[in-house]
Structure formats: structure tokens, C-alpha cells
Amino acid sequence: MTLKKQLLQPLVAIFLVIHVAITAWLIAAQYQQLKQDHTAQLSRNIQLAGQALHPQLQQPDQHQLQQRLSELAHTAHWQNAQLELLAQEMTVSVALPPVVQTPDWFRALDFFPSQTQSYLIADHKSLVARLTVSTDPQLLYLHGWQAASNALLSLTFSLILALSTLYLVLHHQLKPLHLLATRADALLRNQFGAPLALPAPSDLKQVAKAINHVTVQLEKNFKSQAKEAMKLREQVYRDQVSGMGNRSFFISQLNSWLANSAKGGLALMKTSLIDECYRQHGFTAGDQLVRDIADELNEAIIYSDLTLARLSYDEFALLAPDISQEKLSEIGQVMLSVVTQQQTRVGSQQAAPAHVGLILNHQASSASTLLTQLDNALSQAAQSSQLIALMSEPASQVAMGKQQWKSLLIEAIDNDLFSYRFQPVIAGQQEIYHHEVFSAIQKGDQLYAASQFLGAIEDLGVGTLFDRHVIAQLVNRLNADPQLGPLSINLTNNSTCDPAFIHWLNKLLDNNQALAGRLFFEISESSFIHQPDATSLLCAAIRFYQFGFGVDNYGRHFKSLDYLTDFRPNYVKIDFAYTHQLNDPTKSQVLSSISRTAHSLDIMTIATRVETETQLERLSELFVDGFQGFITQPQRRFSKPSQIMLSS
Known part of the structure; x- marks a missing residue:
């Protein structure tokens, strides 16, 4: 729980208690005043009613008295009224139905019980009659309900205003602390940024200075490590x-x-x-x-x-x-x-x-x-x-020509001739991180692996057609089968630098956000090196919808590895050139160095074509987190969606 929440919770609780106490006191005071006013009003009304009835008592007529008493009861909001003529031993009474205008639960609280008063009507010689009335409490309940509602509304508004002011004040006062916490969280994920502005409070100023110092040191260490990896790589694999x-x-x-x-x-x-x-x-x-x-x-x-x-x-x-x-x-x-x-x-x-x-x-x-x-x-x-x-x-x-491959690709898309096989990547405690998708075209008895035609279709600039079809099909399969995946799909270089493809993928991910975490995209390292701007747009779209992406052929190009800091992929697949000669100490040192560069940024490192336990154990010692190949799990091939029975 953040410090802001820890401060807000008791303050909100105190404000609520004060709010309830003040509201209860105000309502109680208003109710007491209502009762007093009601009693005084009842006394005045019964006295006025007695005076109004006095002339008719000289020659009493029961029907006329009944009618007059009913009028007075309506005017004064009485529930019952009874007039006893003492000399004639005549009684006239009126009962009016209650008017219900407040909730039942509110009336059940019994704040305002019915009141009864009597008034003796007399002339200058003797008593003539006794008027007894009982009030209808509904009017009091109506006034009480209105008073309570107004009090609650007023105090609730004041409470909201007070809490909002309190929140804004705390937010403003704790903003430097929030910035420090945000930067600390970024440092835990090995993300560096511009130095923090020093806050006004002296104690927080020292903390900000310390964080800025640590940030600079960590960034220097990472760049130093990346340079070391580059230097070792160049010494072994690069012509000087x-x-x-x-x-x-x-x-x-x-x-x-x-x-x-x-x-x-x-x-x-x-x-x-x-x-x-x-x-x-x-x-x-x-x-x-x-x-x-x-x-x-x-x-x-x-x-x-x-x-x-x-x-x-x-x-x-x-x-x-x-x-x-x-x-x-x-x-x-x-x-x-x-x-x-x-x-x-x-x-x-x-x-x-x-x-x-x-x-x-x-x-x-x-x-x-x-x-x-x-x-x-x-x-x-x-x-x-x-x-x-x-x-x-x-x-x-000799293989087919480029135009023949293009025709075969279009035919396969139109007639759904694609088949797929999935190879798992194992990480951690033998858990499957994802399955890499290997695509092929199945035409009759002939199977054409993607590796056979990718060069030709990319040379013709139609790699995006292939990628769109594969992605759309596998998205449909993931939606149809909740147990399938996670899957990793390789993207062609055509797609990574095609704005139309990036726009299409953006809409697709937006419409399938439920698949986030079950779908990854693999992008060749050459795209990060040679088309950084277009690749940045693609990665931003993938990351915005919380999907994942990785770098294929990591370390193949003799360029700085600093691009990892900018793009922050979920994983990198180390180029086979670094993982197949593990008995050479110098080359093993190069592998360890480039793996540590990714590892220091919490980026998962994956080795491919791992076929023996000896390979796996040796790679584990060299900062490699994940493994892919025949040692992980047998590959499976599926030609149609109905045949998918991928086990995890």
C-alpha cells in the first residue's frame, strides 16, 4: 500500500465519523425543534377552532357541527377530532385518513408520535363543550424527511469538497515522493531515464540525489557491459x-x-x-x-x-x-x-x-x-x-522462381493450404514459455517449408500477405481454443517496415485484447538495426495492447546492443553462431557476455537447436534462461484447425 493511501485512509475515516456525528446532531436538533413547533401550533389551532365553533354551540345542530369540525380538521391537519357538548350530552367526531408521503422504514423509526390535546369551550357563565384532537404525524415526517435529506446533501457535499481538497493537497505534497517511487520501480526493471529534479523537502532531496547517482552508475555499468560484449564479440567473430x-x-x-x-x-x-x-x-x-x-x-x-x-x-x-x-x-x-x-x-x-x-x-x-x-x-x-x-x-x-513462389503463396492463401507445427520453448522449472510457430504450404503430397520461399516473397515485397494470413488464422485458433498457446509468430522484414501492416496489426490486437499474454511476435535483429523507426512503431503497437515480442538472431549483426534499452523486448533468441561451439572457452565467453547484456535488463535469453542434456547444462551456466529444440519436446504438425491437439 502506498504512503498516500496509508495517510488517506485514517483521514477519510476521521472525516466520516465527524460527518456522521455532525449530521446526527443537526438532524436531532431539527427534529426537536419540529416537535416543539408542532406542539405550539397544535395549541394555537385548537384554541382558534374552539373560538370558531363557539357561536354554533348556542343552538347546536349536529350535521352543521360535523361539517364545520371536518373543515377545521382538514385545515389544521388533524387525524381525529371530537367535540363533546356537555349540556346536551352530544358528541361529534371526525376521522381523516393519513396522508403517506414518506418511506415506510422512515415512519417505522417513530420519531414523531401522534399528539392529543383538549380544549374547553366556555361562555361567561359555564363550560359548554370539550374539543379533543389528535394530530396526523405524517406532516411532521414529511418535514423531518426533507430536513434530513437537506442536511445529508449539504454535509455530503462539504465532505466531498473536504476530501477532494485533502487528496489534492496530499497529492501535491507527496508528488516528489511519487516520482521517487516511480523511478525506483523503473530501476528495479533496469530502466534508466533523465535525472530527477531535486524536490523542495531536504530529506527527499537527499533521496533524489542518491537515486540519480544509482541511475547513472547502473546505466554506466550496462553500457560498459554492452561494450565489453561487443569487444569480445568483435575479437572472436569480427574482422578488425x-x-x-x-x-x-x-x-x-x-x-x-x-x-x-x-x-x-x-x-x-x-x-x-x-x-x-x-x-x-x-x-x-x-x-x-x-x-x-x-x-x-x-x-x-x-x-x-x-x-x-x-x-x-x-x-x-x-x-x-x-x-x-x-x-x-x-x-x-x-x-x-x-x-x-x-x-x-x-x-x-x-x-x-x-x-x-x-x-x-x-x-x-x-x-x-x-x-x-x-x-x-x-x-x-x-x-x-x-x-x-x-x-x-x-x-x-533447382528451386522455383520468385514469381512461381508468389503464385503458390497466393494460391495457398486463397485455398487455405497452410499447415503449422509448434515447437515449445522451455524456461524456469520446465515450464513452457511459448510455442514457436513454423509455417508451411501443403499442396497435395508436397510440403513447402516457409524457409524455402521466404527469401523469394520478401524479395518481391509480398511478405506482408504471408504474415497477415498466418496471424489471422492463429488468432482465430487461439480464440477458439483457450488451452492453445502461448504462440510466437515470426514476422518478415517486409511487415516490420510496412505502415499498412502496422495499422492492420494495431486494429487486430485492439479487437483481440483478451489474447494478450498468449501471443508473441518475433522480429529479426536486422529490423531493429536497419529500420529502427518503423520497428519502433510496430513494437509500440504490440506493447500498447500488452502483447509480447522478441528478437530473433540476437547478436548476429556487429552493431551496438544498446537497442535493447530502447525497445525492451520480452526475450531474445541467441544466434546459433554463439551457441554451437560451447567447448571453445573464448566463444563461450562471448556467449556469456552477450547473454548478460540482455539478462541485466530482465530480458529472457533463449538458445535454439538444443539437442542434448550436455548442451542444456552448459548453456544454463552461460546466462541462458530458455531452451528450444528437440530436447524440449517433440514437434507436432497440424494441417487443419480441427486437428490441433497441442498439449502443454
């Missing part, structure tokens, strides 16, 4: 001159790709321009040329999930999953053009400053085999007049 991944990093990505789909393209470019520049212009100029070539390659080659690396002194390698032969050939030409532009800048006269070997692969292989094939393709390119050589499998084994 070009800023690209080195040979070790490329082979790690190559192994990850081979373990996943093994379908895509490889390119290896060798240039003699670098050696010439080093020999003729020195190390500074040579290093600058390497950096320029690397920067140009990174800017000129645009493809989803691309890996570029400096493989050796004068060789640059590229890995592009699920790429078409046409696109791979275009990339080869771009790589050559980058070197040609640099040749003009450094003034080289070489006839062939570079050549490129290309491989299009569609079947399981090994890293050493593919690197050997790349060397062979590079040798062929050196002998070719076009300076490019492409080695591919027979045409019957």
Missing part, C-alpha cells in the same frame, strides 16, 4: 579492418544455415586490388580500401537474412538463404561493380581486379565441401571472360 564478420563467423553462419535448410546461394569474391594498394600506397591506404569495399558491399547488396564476411586477406564471402539463381547472379555483378568503382578511385590499371565464384545449393552438405566448391567456382571465374562462374545443381533440382 573491414568491420565485417571474419572467417570463423562466416563458417558459424554457414553451419547454422546447413543445419536449417541448406537451400540458398554462396558467393566468394577475390580481388587483387587490395594487395596492389598495400604494396603501392602503404598499410593506411590498404586498410582504408578494405573498409571502403566492405561499406559498399553492405550498402549495395540488399537481401533478407544476408551474411557478408571477409574470408581472408583479399576474399569476401556472402551467404544468402533461399535465393534464386537470377538474384544470385545479380549479386555477383554488384560485387564486381563495387571493386570496379574502387579501382577507379585508387587509380589502378588492372584489367581484371576481381572475380566471383557462385554456388547455388539445394541439398544437405558440409561447410568444408561448400567452401571447396566455392574455391573451384572462383578458379573457373578467373578463367572466364565475364569474371563470374556459377556452379549449380541440375535444373530439375
Whole structure:
């Protein structure tokens, strides 16, 4: 309970007691006054009535007396009236029905009992008659009800005004304390902000200074830890001159790709321009040329999930999953053009400053085999007049073209040809954190995994069609089956930077807020690095409706990890390059460092493709919180909604 509530509760209780006491006293005083006024009024009325009846008593007529007495009873609000003529032994009486104008429970309190008074009518010689009347208390109850209502209304208004004033005063006086508590809560969640303004109270000023100091220190520690992780990562996986991944990093990505789909393209470019520049212009100029070539390659080659690396002194390698032969050939030409532009800048006269070997692969292989094939393709390119050589499998084994994939995607959406399998992520005490959704197109007996066509559809800019369909279907399933989930859906790069998709997703989440906590979205790290503004809008929409999101391929890009502070994802999935060589102490240290960077922000770290108990135990020692792979639970495939029987 907050301090404000602790202060307000007793004060409100005191105000209520005072309110009740004052109200009761006022009502009691008013009721006593009503009784006194009623008694005095009754005495006056009965006296006036006696005087009014006196002339008719000289020659009494019972009917006329009855009528006159009834008129007087109505006027004076009597309930019963009785006139006794003493000489004639005649009695005239009137009884009027009560007028009910107040609630039964109020009359049952018996505040105003009926009053009875008598008045003797006499002439100058003797007594003539006795008038006895009983009052109707309903009029008193009506006046009492009105008085009580007015008193309650007035005092309730004053109570509300007093409590509102009290709340505003406390709120204003305790605002500095509230700001301190808010910042302390943010610090518990490792969220940093601008320094707090120092409050006026001297004691709170010291607390604010302490919190500001701790905030600065924690932020420095986090940035230092992130820099340490970057430094270690660069030492192991980054080429120091070009800023690209080195040979070790490329082979790690190559192994990850081979373990996943093994379908895509490889390119290896060798240039003699670098050696010439080093020999003729020195190390500074040579290093600058390497950096320029690397920067140009990174800017000129645009493809989803691309890996570029400096493989050796004068060789640059590229890995592009699920790429078409046409696109791979275009990339080869771009790589050559980058070197040609640099040749003009450094003034080289070489006839062939570079050549490129290309491989299009569609079947399981090994890293050493593919690197050997790349060397062979590079040798062929050196002998070719076009300076490019492409080695591919027979045409019957080559994947479909981009337009064919697009047609298949549209057909699958129109005819509901999608199937899904779910792989659990285990965290904590063997609890399921979520199930990652793997989508595929089932056409007849042929199954096309998403990894086969994602590159093609993203290259055509239609990844949003795929994402919309998958999300809409799985949202419907989650609504239909309360036991299903939580689920995690991967988003294409097309969707993360498409304003129309973000608007569509915003409306969908708004209409399905009951699914918050049961649906996560996975976004590639490249989106956070290369499209931070668009990705920020997407993440803001997801977070606003209290859904979750995570980072896929965490640590793949050689950029600062500070983006975690800005985006605050729920989890990160560590790139396979860091988790598959756990016996190498240096690489294990890199994994531990980048995991601690996320861990220090209370961001869950997840390792994928965990297949053995030894892997799991080793990863647990390196600040990894969650695990995904064959060791967690067998995967299941479902082709239609009616077949879902996902157990948790």
C-alpha cells in the first residue's frame, strides 16, 4: 500500500465519523425543534377552532357541527377530532385518513408520535363543550424527511469538497515522493531515464540525489557491459579492418544455415586490388580500401537474412538463404561493380581486379565441401571472360522462381493450404514459455517449408500477405481454443517496415485484447538495426495492447546492443553462431557476455537447436534462461484447425 493511501485512509475515516456525528446532531436538533413547533401550533389551532365553533354551540345542530369540525380538521391537519357538548350530552367526531408521503422504514423509526390535546369551550357563565384532537404525524415526517435529506446533501457535499481538497493537497505534497517511487520501480526493471529534479523537502532531496547517482552508475555499468560484449564479440567473430564478420563467423553462419535448410546461394569474391594498394600506397591506404569495399558491399547488396564476411586477406564471402539463381547472379555483378568503382578511385590499371565464384545449393552438405566448391567456382571465374562462374545443381533440382513462389503463396492463401507445427520453448522449472510457430504450404503430397520461399516473397515485397494470413488464422485458433498457446509468430522484414501492416496489426490486437499474454511476435535483429523507426512503431503497437515480442538472431549483426534499452523486448533468441561451439572457452565467453547484456535488463535469453542434456547444462551456466529444440519436446504438425491437439 502506498504512503498516500496509508495517510488517506485514517483521514477519510476521521472525516466520516465527524460527518456522521455532525449530521446526527443537526438532524436531532431539527427534529426537536419540529416537535416543539408542532406542539405550539397544535395549541394555537385548537384554541382558534374552539373560538370558531363557539357561536354554533348556542343552538347546536349536529350535521352543521360535523361539517364545520371536518373543515377545521382538514385545515389544521388533524387525524381525529371530537367535540363533546356537555349540556346536551352530544358528541361529534371526525376521522381523516393519513396522508403517506414518506418511506415506510422512515415512519417505522417513530420519531414523531401522534399528539392529543383538549380544549374547553366556555361562555361567561359555564363550560359548554370539550374539543379533543389528535394530530396526523405524517406532516411532521414529511418535514423531518426533507430536513434530513437537506442536511445529508449539504454535509455530503462539504465532505466531498473536504476530501477532494485533502487528496489534492496530499497529492501535491507527496508528488516528489511519487516520482521517487516511480523511478525506483523503473530501476528495479533496469530502466534508466533523465535525472530527477531535486524536490523542495531536504530529506527527499537527499533521496533524489542518491537515486540519480544509482541511475547513472547502473546505466554506466550496462553500457560498459554492452561494450565489453561487443569487444569480445568483435575479437572472436569480427574482422578488425573491414568491420565485417571474419572467417570463423562466416563458417558459424554457414553451419547454422546447413543445419536449417541448406537451400540458398554462396558467393566468394577475390580481388587483387587490395594487395596492389598495400604494396603501392602503404598499410593506411590498404586498410582504408578494405573498409571502403566492405561499406559498399553492405550498402549495395540488399537481401533478407544476408551474411557478408571477409574470408581472408583479399576474399569476401556472402551467404544468402533461399535465393534464386537470377538474384544470385545479380549479386555477383554488384560485387564486381563495387571493386570496379574502387579501382577507379585508387587509380589502378588492372584489367581484371576481381572475380566471383557462385554456388547455388539445394541439398544437405558440409561447410568444408561448400567452401571447396566455392574455391573451384572462383578458379573457373578467373578463367572466364565475364569474371563470374556459377556452379549449380541440375535444373530439375533447382528451386522455383520468385514469381512461381508468389503464385503458390497466393494460391495457398486463397485455398487455405497452410499447415503449422509448434515447437515449445522451455524456461524456469520446465515450464513452457511459448510455442514457436513454423509455417508451411501443403499442396497435395508436397510440403513447402516457409524457409524455402521466404527469401523469394520478401524479395518481391509480398511478405506482408504471408504474415497477415498466418496471424489471422492463429488468432482465430487461439480464440477458439483457450488451452492453445502461448504462440510466437515470426514476422518478415517486409511487415516490420510496412505502415499498412502496422495499422492492420494495431486494429487486430485492439479487437483481440483478451489474447494478450498468449501471443508473441518475433522480429529479426536486422529490423531493429536497419529500420529502427518503423520497428519502433510496430513494437509500440504490440506493447500498447500488452502483447509480447522478441528478437530473433540476437547478436548476429556487429552493431551496438544498446537497442535493447530502447525497445525492451520480452526475450531474445541467441544466434546459433554463439551457441554451437560451447567447448571453445573464448566463444563461450562471448556467449556469456552477450547473454548478460540482455539478462541485466530482465530480458529472457533463449538458445535454439538444443539437442542434448550436455548442451542444456552448459548453456544454463552461460546466462541462458530458455531452451528450444528437440530436447524440449517433440514437434507436432497440424494441417487443419480441427486437428490441433497441442498439449502443454
